Amino acid sequence: MLIQVERNLKKSSENRMFLIEKKNDLKSLQLSKEEQAYFKSEIQENKVIYTNQMGKLTLVGQFKSLKDDINKENTRKLGYQAYEIVKDKCASLEVISSNSKAIELFSEGLALSSYRFDKYLSTDRKTKIKLQTTFTKNADADLKTVHDITASVAWARDLVNEPLSYLTAEQFATDIKKQCEPLGVKVEIFEKQKIESLKMGGLLAVNKGSFDPPTFTVMEWKPKKPKNKKPIVLIGKGIVYDTGGLSLKPTAKSMDFMKSDMGGAAAMVGATMAIAKLELPLHIITLIPATDNRPGNNAYAPGDIIKMFDGTTVEVLNTDAEGRMVLADALAYSNKFEPELVVDAATLTGAAVAAVGTHASVSMGNAPQKELDALTKAGFTTFDRVVQFPFWEEYGEEMKSKIADLKNLGSSYAGMITAGKFLEHFTNYPYIHIDLAGPTYLHTPTNYRGEGGTGAGVRLIVEFLKNKSK
Numbered sequence: 001m002l003i004q005v006e007r008n009l010k011k012s013s014e015n016r017m018f019l020i021e022k023k024n025d026l027k028s029l030q031l032s033k034e035e036q037a038y039f040k041s042e043i044q045e046n047k048v049i050y051t052n053q054m055g056k057l058t059l060v061g062q063f064k065s066l067k068d069d070i071n072k073e074n075t076r077k078l079g080y081q082a083y084e085i086v087k088d089k090c091a092s093l094e095v096i097s098s099n100s101k102a103i104e105l106f107s108e109g110l111a112l113s114s115y116r117f118d119k120y121l122s123t124d125r126k127t128k129i130k131l132q133t134t135f136t137k138n139a140d141a142d143l144k145t146v147h148d149i150t151a152s153v154a155w156a157r158d159l160v161n162e163p164l165s166y167l168t169a170e171q172f173a174t175d176i177k178k179q180c181e182p183l184g185v186k187v188e189i190f191e192k193q194k195i196e197s198l199k200m201g202g203l204l205a206v207n208k209g210s211f212d213p214p215t216f217t218v219m220e221w222k223p224k225k226p227k228n229k230k231p232i233v234l235i236g237k238g239i240v241y242d243t244g245g246l247s248l249k250p251t252a253k254s255m256d257f258m259k260s261d262m263g264g265a266a267a268m269v270g271a272t273m274a275i276a277k278l279e280l281p282l283h284i285i286t287l288i289p290a291t292d293n294r295p296g297n298n299a300y301a302p303g304d305i306i307k308m309f310d311g312t313t314v315e316v317l318n319t320d321a322e323g324r325m326v327l328a329d330a331l332a333y334s335n336k337f338e339p340e341l342v343v344d345a346a347t348l349t350g351a352a353v354a355a356v357g358t359h360a361s362v363s364m365g366n367a368p369q370k371e372l373d374a375l376t377k378a379g380f381t382t383f384d385r386v387v388q389f390p391f392w393e394e395y396g397e398e399m400k401s402k403i404a405d406l407k408n409l410g411s412s413y414a415g416m417i418t419a420g421k422f423l424e425h426f427t428n429y430p431y432i433h434i435d436l437a438g439p440t441y442l443h444t445p446t447n448y449r450g451e452g453g454t455g456a457g458v459r460l461i462v463e464f465l466k467n468k469s470k
């Protein structure tokens with residue numbers, strides 16, 4: 001599905017992409033006189049220009065100092081521009097630069113741009129893209145890492161794009177096992193009976209309206225000599241479809257993309273896949289509570305009081321605030337691992353979208369500020385960005401109920417923070433919460449992020465953990 005990016009010291013292609021930092025660098029390239037003259041007059045920073053001589057393509061792109069995160073992002077976007085130029089014209093492209101980092105960033109943007117979700121199109125409408133591979137002879141460029149990460153992003157995007165008619169909670173768990181076990185990740189799937197015996201009341205409550213049973217998937221990546229003594233736990237909201245339940249979403253427009261409500265789970269399983277492919281020396285446990293949220297059958301109802309996995313009672317005032325119900329059980333379950341840090345990702349609130357739109361996720365937590373800063377930094381490095389919000393005690397006050405320990409609904413303000421404070425109640429360790437409701441699913445195509453599922457969170461978490469494993 002994705003084009004192959006690789007380092008290949010031998011191969012040569014007729015079609016070449018030159019990445020240069022300074023206009024002067026043009027002189028050292030092997031170009032004809034005409035090409036030299038053309039590129040010299042047309043070259044611009046952050047733009048790909050090209051010549052096509054009898055089907056033989058020569059592209060040139062100029063990047064700026066890669067110390068700056070914005071310039072790194074612009075280099076990924078050069079990959080997007082190049083992809084748009086060559087996709088239908090050639091089968092192979094050689095990327096040439098003395099700067100290996102530029103090659104990596106360019107290839108990342110190019111590979112991500114090549115993603116298409118065309119599984120359900122009839123053969124004649126399937127993507128007919130000529131470009132199959134890009135490669136470089138630059139010995140320092142680490143294209144294996146680029147490939148491992150972009151392939152994991154593509155899987156996360158597939159999962160988000162898969163409709164409920166395919167991706168039920170059980171199918172989701174099966175797909176995780178199929179994809180990650182061969183990479184050396186231990187995958188255990190708790191089925192409904194086991195979830196009942198564990199008394200995961202939050203997950204079971206949300207599932208009550210559904211015809212399909214819930215699942216709770218436990219993944220473990222445990223290398224021989226991990227850098228961390230206590231595990232890092234990743235948790236993803238796996239609502240495979242969110243109708244709102246009895247507090248039904250008000251319009252079809254607010255529901256038509258709710259197959260994406262497992263975007264947090266996709267981010268965490270995608271990141272786990274990348275961690276295994278990269279063989280990061282970290283002990284990681286990933287938990288995925290999954291179900292759809294429907295008004296059918298014996299659906300949980302506004303006014304219900306639910307006993308959660310850890311014994312906390314929750315007054316349900318809105319069944320559409322279901323993400324926190326399933327996450328709470330997973331958060332409480334992680335206590336048993338005595339984790340060093342727990343990070344969750346969830347398409348949790350419209351409030352997060354209202355606050356920062358689709359350009360960033362929101363983060364918050366009680367983990368040491370240096371952890372939250374490291375996450376923010378990873379966000380800027382990858383441009384899978386996060387903005388930290390406060391996590392003050394006052395926001396938590398709103399979640400107290402008169403007739404139960406907690407209620408699942410706060411006031412009309414700062415909904416992403418009150419949701420985070422609800423979740424914090426179930427934690428007993430340093431904790432970071434990421435609400436990625438905005439960037440997970442795009443309704444209009446945006447450069448290499450594409451449209452539909454974006455895989456938001458995968459590159460962020462992988463970068464954050466890569467830095468920890470150093």
Ligand code: BES
Pocket residue numbers: 242244261318320321322323347348349350351353408409410415437438
């Ligand atoms: N899945 C939604 C949040 C969402 C909204 C994701 C828009 C992506 C785009 C979540 O389950 C939800 O419905 N949240 C409610 C919570 C409210 C009832 C407290 C919301 O944000 O309105």
Ligand code: ZN
Pocket residue numbers: 242244319320321322323
């Ligand atoms: Zn909801």
Ligand code: ZN
Pocket residue numbers: 239242261320322323347348
């Ligand atoms: Zn939801």
